[in-house]
Amino acid sequence: xxxxxxxxxxxxxxxxxxxxxxxxxxxxxxxxxxxxxxxxxxxxxxxxxxxxxxxxxxxxxxxxxxxxxxxxxxxxxxxxxxxxxxxxxxxxxxxxxxxx
Numbered sequence: 001x002x003x004x005x006x007x008x009x010x011x012x013x014x015x016x017x018x019x020x021x022x023x024x025x026x027x028x029x030x031x032x033x034x035x036x037x038x039x040x041x042x043x044x045x046x047x048x049x050x051x052x053x054x055x056x057x058x059x060x061x062x063x064x065x066x067x068x069x070x071x072x073x074x075x076x077x078x079x080x081x082x083x084x085x086x087x088x089x090x091x092x093x094x095x096x097x098x099x100x
Contacts, residue, residue, distance in 0.1 A: 033052065
């Protein structure tokens, strides 16, 4: 769902412990959907994510980038009026008919 509370006792693990219990930690990661922070020499070194969370984050980043691009285009005056969009779509796909 994209929102989680980091549990320090469960979600931060030294790299040595991760190596020793990798299969178990991956199972926990998949079931909890929370990231796992891996430390090396006492400092954060990596973050492991479940594939679904990685996909969600990359999709969200792409969406926000597209919104930012659209806003920049609008700010620069590169816009198409609503009526013109309708004409373009009608020309490309045919007129929209309402079902009765």
